[in-house]
Amino acid sequence: MKKADVVEFYARLAEANPHPETELEFVNPYTLVVAVALSAQATDAGVNRATRGLFATVDTPARMLELGEAGLKEQIKTIGLFNTKAKNVIALSQMLVDEYGGEVPADRDALERLPGVGRKTANVVMNVAFGAETFAVDTHIFRVGNRTGLARGKTPLAVELKLDKATPQPFRLHAHHWLILHGRYVCKARRPECWRCIVADLCAYKPKTPTPEAAGTKSA
Incomplete structure (x- = not known):
């Protein structure tokens, strides 16, 4: 062209x-990371239905760890590959607590280190949460x-x-x-x-x- x-x-x-805005619902950078990670091979609408109630109370890595993997699975069981996704969300939440003080980093390499977060997810988070010109x-x-x-x-x-x-x-x-x-x-x-x-x-x-x-x- x-x-x-x-x-x-x-x-x-x-x-x-x-x-234009993402059609995924989120309340802060952390819930955005979780929502995008959950959206792999799933529709945004399906993810939103599962996370709407979840994010009303679980909106930080620490709260996600309190909920636990079993509790998270129950919340997202309507989403495809929910077992693997729940495991990754708990693992990335633990890494955010241990290495980043519970905050989501604005760096692509750091984001890609998080379990279940690939380049596409990292680019979405950088763009939507931090205003980076990513694709x-x-x-x-x-x-x-x-x-x-x-x-x-x-x-x-x-x-x-x-x-x-x-x-x-x-x-x-x-x-x-x-x-x-x-x-x-x-x-x-x-x-x-x-x-x-x-x-x-x-x-x-x-x-x-x-x-x-x-x-x-x-x-x-």
Whole structure:
């Protein structure tokens, strides 16, 4: 995608949604770390249903340790892979208490040391909690980056690095949220809704999908 088209691409997404936010519910940086870690291979809506009551009382690493692994499992048992995730959350909570005074570090390397926290989770936390210009490449961003031609790459890291290089100011802070939401609701995996896409003319994807009426099908 040409530089001028990249600017126009982001400008349109920004105009449609000037202040995008994560759809995960959290109350502080710690609960954000937990929510993002729990969201792997799960929907944000599913995580929110499980954590809404949890975060009302358990909002620090120390309180999570008081709840314990068994108690946490009971709270998040509706989330996929909850056994492994509960073990990781307790372990990362212990590390935060032991090494960081119960505070979440704002450093990517430190975040990635936490059990269950990979580069994507670290990037989300840095961006949402600390205002860093990071690009958390999930399946939606990986698809949108490759499909549109905005940032093509064979791995999430390759797409992340290309997004970092290609995305100009003033769009860098919110870029990954615009791309996630666009992939989740418009540029869908099975059937992208090109007929209602505000950046369709800038996108490299061919052929554009027709309206459901024209295709004689319902949108997926």
